[in-house]
Amino acid sequence: MSTPAELRTALADRLAGDGVLTEPGWESAARAVPRELFVGRYFAPVAGSVPTAYRPVREGEPGWLEGIYSDETLVTQLDGRIRPDDVAGEAATGIPSSSSTLPSVVLRMWQQLGVEAGHRVLEVGTGTGYSTALGAHRLGDADLTSVEYDPVVGAAAAAALKAAGFSPRLVIGDGLRGDPEGGRYDRLIATCSVRYVPLPWLHQVRPGGRILVTLSGWSYANALALLEVTGPGEATGRFLADQSSFMIARPHDRPPRPTLDLLPGEERGTGLDPAVLDGRTGGWVAQLAVPGAIRTGVGERQILWDLATGSQARTAPGPDGGWAVTQRGPVRLWDRVERALRCWQAAGAPPQDGFGLTVSAAGQRVWLGAEAGPGWDLPI
Numbered sequence: 001m002s003t004p005a006e007l008r009t010a011l012a013d014r015l016a017g018d019g020v021l022t023e024p025g026w027e028s029a030a031r032a033v034p035r036e037l038f039v040g041r042y043f044a045p046v047a048g049s050v051p052t053a054y055r056p057v058r059e060g061e062p063g064w065l066e067g068i069y070s071d072e073t074l075v076t077q078l079d080g081r082i083r084p085d086d087v088a089g090e091a092a093t094g095i096p097s098s099s100s101t102l103p104s105v106v107l108r109m110w111q112q113l114g115v116e117a118g119h120r121v122l123e124v125g126t127g128t129g130y131s132t133a134l135g136a137h138r139l140g141d142a143d144l145t146s147v148e149y150d151p152v153v154g155a156a157a158a159a160a161l162k163a164a165g166f167s168p169r170l171v172i173g174d175g176l177r178g179d180p181e182g183g184r185y186d187r188l189i190a191t192c193s194v195r196y197v198p199l200p201w202l203h204q205v206r207p208g209g210r211i212l213v214t215l216s217g218w219s220y221a222n223a224l225a226l227l228e229v230t231g232p233g234e235a236t237g238r239f240l241a242d243q244s245s246f247m248i249a250r251p252h253d254r255p256p257r258p259t260l261d262l263l264p265g266e267e268r269g270t271g272l273d274p275a276v277l278d279g280r281t282g283g284w285v286a287q288l289a290v291p292g293a294i295r296t297g298v299g300e301r302q303i304l305w306d307l308a309t310g311s312q313a314r315t316a317p318g319p320d321g322g323w324a325v326t327q328r329g330p331v332r333l334w335d336r337v338e339r340a341l342r343c344w345q346a347a348g349a350p351p352q353d354g355f356g357l358t359v360s361a362a363g364q365r366v367w368l369g370a371e372a373g374p375g376w377d378l379p380i
Contacts, residue, residue, distance in 0.1 A: 002065070008069060009031060010069070011069045015071070029134045038133065039100045041056065043056060057084065073245075076127075078096060098127060099247060100130050113189050114210060121145070123147070125190060125249075129161045133166050141169075147178075151172050157170070178201050183204055185204055188205050188211045188213075192248065194248070196364050196380050197211065202229060210229070212227075219293065223284050224242060226240055234361075236357065236358045236359070238356040238357070241351060254294060263312065267324055268324070269318055274325075288376040289336040290336050311332070314326050356370075
């Protein structure tokens with residue numbers, strides 16, 4: 001049976017071999033930080049369960065340690081309150097609300113942030129504390145502040161960090177407001193996703209500083225943005241090719257919704273294959289077009305539902321080939337999605353690094369190609 005140190009070394013070797021670890025300081029952190037202190041218990045999804053059920057995996061069980069040192073996201077909380085020790089039976093259902101993200105994603109993001117010696121860094125989303133420990137190992141405790149929204153999660157992370165020998169400044173609070181004591185940071189890294197860039201971040205990171213954040217939405221499409229702050233309340237930058245998927249910050253998550261009833265509407269044909277929305281960038285562009293909607297379905301049968309207005313759109317195979325769409329309500333959701341995806345396709349259907357983001361007092365705008373090109377406003 002392999003020891004934690006052996007498994008940690010094997011994981012770091014794989015990440016280095018895959019080109020994830022490119023900087024010696026971060027490779028040293030990957031080889032030194034014991035992930036088992038931060039993810040002592042976690043949930044494993046039960047294969048084939050609908051809705052997804054999660055089996056608690058506890059310390060010492062067969063495969064427990066191997067799971068910790070797999071390059072996988074490990075769910076540690078459901079529904080904002082259920083932890084593995086709270087489950088009396090074999091499994092539980094719920095929506096994941098806290099996790100330890102794939103080590104490869106966390107380490108890649110730390111490197112993309114471009115941190116240098118002496119930089120003050122604000123991390124939004126302490127989570128289990130594993131990412132925080134990596135940052136503290138590389139940067140030192142004094143230059144790192146981490147903010148966690150959930151006090152139970154934050155307390156567990158604080159205990160794990162202490163056990164691992166780290167003591168960065170930890171804050172319990174709304175990370176979307178940044179550091180409650182203010183301050184001037186050189187870098188900000190978010191380990192949760194947001195619908196838009198919170199304005200306090202843009203005032204706490206100095207001009208010339210960087211923000212690395214995952215933009216998400218109510219259809220849960222994600223894109224990773226690296227921004228440079230150009231002035232108080234202003235920033236610009238581009239999206240990166242690498243994929244990142246973090247749980248959305250709770251204040252930005254979609255509200256509870258009633259059961260969806262599919263109602264009659266106006267039907268027309270569409271030349272756009274609805275399956276385009278299943279692609280990473282296609283689904284993200286659709287989300288940009290209708291940010292107040294949720295999306296379900298797959299392939300030719302997609303459903304869009306705007307939570308504010310009740311507007312609906314659903315697609316299906318057309319009676320004579322092609323596809324048909326039925327829409328109802330004041331917002332013609334598919335019309336907007338169709339226009340956005342046609343615009344993207346006309347530009348050559350670039351991946352996400354073909355897009356950029358500008359934030360100013362006028363709003364937050366995702367643009368295609370160049371800042372003056374076509375774009376979509378984020379919901380603020």
